[in-house]
Each structure stands twice: as C-alpha cells, then as structure tokens.
Amino acid sequence: MEVFVAALTIFVLALFVGYEVIRKVPPLLHTPLMSGANAISGITLVGTLVTSGMQLTLFTTILGFIAVALATANVVGGFLVTHRMLGMFHRKQ
C-alpha cells in the first residue's frame, strides 16, 4: 500500500506538471507538440527492455521482442518526424 500511494503521488503531480507546462502552447505548435509527446509516450520501451531481457519462456521472449520493436518505432519515429516538422517553421527573411 505504501508503494501504491507513492506511485499515485508521482502520477497525480506529473499530471499537474504536464497541464501547467503544456497549457499555453500556441496552435501553431499543436502538431509538433503532439508528435513530440507521442514519442515520449514511447517510454514504455524502458519497461519492455527489462521484461524482454529476462528470457524466461519463449512466449514472453516473443512478446518482449514485439513490444520492444513497437515501442522503439514509436520513440525513434516520433522524435525524428517532430524534428523534420520543426525544421519547416521559419520566420520571415
């Protein structure tokens, strides 16, 4: 129960931090914000790494492989596409 409450504390506080940090994003940047945030949600990769590295059974190894591949695609693709998009925004010369 102690761990549960600690995790809940982190969760709720992070939601508030996220709200405050992102609240004022101008519409101009909504798409890059979303794809950048989307890449961050690929953090699930960190969890998949440990799970798939333990190699307990064939089934979990296969699951782990698919999960690592999907999450990596999410992370790499998300950050790259955001970078590409942001490179297009420019001020008047």
Add this chain to the structure above:
Amino acid sequence: MSAQFINLFYLAAAVLFILGLKGLSHPRTAVRGNLLGSSGMLLAIVVTLLDRRIVSFEVIVAGLVVGAFIGATMAYRARMTSMPQVVAIFNGFGGGASALAVGAALQEALKGGFVEEIDFQFTLSAAAVALIGAVSFTGSGIAFGKLQRLVKERPILLPGRHVINVALLVICLGLSAWLVAEPTSSLSFWVLCGVAALLGIMLVIPIGGADMPVVISLLNAYSGIAAAGHGWVLNNSVLIIAGSLVGAAGFILTALMCRAMNRSLPNIIFAGVGAVVATEAESEDIYAGRVKAASPEEVAMLLDSARRVVIAPGYGMAVAQAQYAVQDLANLLESRGVEVEFAIHPVAGRMPGHMNVLLAEANVPYEKLKEMDVINPTFRQTDVVLVIGANDVVNPLARKTDPSIPIAGMPILNVDEARSVVIIKRSLGPGFAGIPNPLFAADKSLMLFGDAKEMAMQLVAALKQT
C-alpha cells in the same frame, strides 16, 4: 548498477522530458525542446540496459534495430499531409507495446521469475493497461485507416452500437475484476485485451473524418496513460511521470479541439456527425439562382485592386496539394504591396495544428499564420478573402442555434464580414458536416469552380498579365 542509481538517472530523464515539453511550447525553442526530450529518452534507455536482471541482449538488440528501422523509415517518408496518420500509427504502436509488455510481465510474474510481486497494484494497473492500451492500439489503427481512406471516412453507424459498446465495456470491467480477484492465470488478461481491442474499433468507426483532430488527441492521451499504467505495474517512476505528462498533453489538446468546435466530447465520440449528407433538394433551396461563378481573370482583377487579402485554407487545399501554388500567389500579391495573411481555424486539417505544418512546409513564414481569435476582428478591414478547400469552418449556419444543424454553435472564421469572398471549390458539394453553405450564395461571394492547385496557378498567371 544499483536500483538507487538507476532511479536517479530516471529522475534526470524525467526532468529532461519536462524541459523538452516546455521547449516545444514556443517556436524559437521548439527544436531544442525536442532534442532535450530525445536525450532524456536515450538516457533512460541506456541506464535501463545496465539493469542486472537482463540476462541476454539478442532479443533486445533485434527489437531495437527492427523498431528503429521501421520508425525512421516512416518518419522520413511521411508527407506532411499524412502527418495525422503517422501520429496515429505511432500512438497505436505505443499503446500496443504497453499492453504486450505488461502481458509479458504478468506471464513472468506468474512463473515466479519476476522481482515484482503480484499484488493489488500490479493486477489493477495491468487490467487498466490492457484496456487502455488495446483500445488505443486498434482505435489508432482505425483512425489511420480512415485518414488513409482504407476505411470509409464518413461515420459508419452500426445499429445498436451504443448497446454493443456498453456491453463490451461491462465485459472489460468484469474481466478486470476477475484478473484482480484471481491473479493465478493470465487468461483473463488476454481475453481483456481482445475485448478491449474490439471496443477500440467500435469507438472509432462511427466518428467522421472532420472530427479526427479530437480522436487523435484522445488516443494520444490514452497511449500516455497506458505507459503510465505500465510504470505502475513495474513500479517504475520514469514511466509514470513520462506517461502522465503525455496523458496531460493529450487531454489538453482534446479539450481545446472540443472547445474549437463548441461540442462536448461525448457528442463528438457518440453522435456520428457527418453521417447524414444534405440532399440536392435541400441544397437547391439555398443555392438556386444565387450562386455567382467567376473566372480566374475576374478574381485576379479583384485581387489586384485589394489592399488586404486573407486566405482561409481548409483540408481540401491539402488534398489538392495546393499549398505551394497558394504560397506563390501570396508572394506575388505581397510583391505588389497587398497585405496577405492566413486565417487558420483550430480544426482546419486532420489533427490539431495540422494546417500550420502544411503551410510552413510551403515556406509560409509562421508570423503570417493567424489563429481564429486574432484574425476574426480584422475581416471588416479585409478587401478579399480567398477560401480554399474549406467549407464547414466558414459556414454561417454555425451561428444558428437550431439543434438540427450539426455544427450549430461552432465558432467560425467570419469571412463574410469582408468586402468580398472568393471560394475556390470543385463543386457546391457539402463539407464534412453534410450541410449546404449559405456563404456560397451570399451577395458578396464569388465561386471559382475548379481544383485548388490549378485555380491558384491560374490566378498567378492571370495576375501576372494585369
């Protein structure tokens, strides 16, 4: 490396994520913000690979290589018009990965090989991840299909769909309760994933293409929450923090999009707006004898004598790939001393801010892209508004309160306050809301019928001759 050290590095990664998102909120710091976010991710990954529980790296490396190849290929090949599809598919990947990884963790925990105990927190969050992760996986898949036109873009309304959805949700909750009450088998987890996957499909097929900005934002929030849930299962703080940051971002954008359409989230998800398309007879009442078609030469003369021109683009402009031609036109007008600005409706395009990216790609400086609240008061001082491929977002019927009008109450670009309005459109066909647009028949309106790109090019040619 000891757990304490790993957690310290995770804390550093979480700080980098927060700074990264903060940077993404301003045009001048956005590139740096994205780099900060990605370095946080790299840090978290490298530190995790030092975990002693990892006995073998073959599978991990294989997964990393395959995933990085897929992600990088998609990111480089994606066209800016298809950015909503790309974000949708990455979202689905994230949600799906969370569900599968939690499934694997549960499987390992059942074998007794996992350090985490199967307690209340484990099973409850595993159930939540299965539900949310699977919904975001298949929901994103359907959203991708709709945007890519592989699935019918207009709402698909199954009979009794509300009853089916409630039944599916109840089954999901029942399976979750089973998993929490009896965590001795993973069967309930996998069945839950399957039912939730079906629910994800059912929830997105009745939503029309024009409501996609909301769907994409919401699915983005779900994939964040799924990652946070994964963190609850593993007791991993960086997953919880990063996941909830993304969840917050997704929910904020969802709320902003709902406000931009002045509709509630349940209305967007459940009402199936856009399923009914106006009959020709209904449209005929409004249009009969009142629509004036103009030639590119006539419009060019009108533009040539204007002092201020506002361009109001819609998704139709992107479909016609007319961005570059439109930017040429804007440049030509500016070189002749005409003030040109772009009016961007919040839900123009298929995801929040999509139209800005499309115009930025065509080299329109971002200072010229004006949001609705900024540009609306200026239409009275505008000589000509060029509406290109937009329909519902300039439809004056939205100002009515009649509940039979699906877009009633939606804030619109007040283009009809300008001196004259030129609408470039292929036909008088209705927009996504499926209703006729009285703007096309207004006294001050001229229709320039044709393909957006072709017409923009003809306008440039005609202007050069005057």
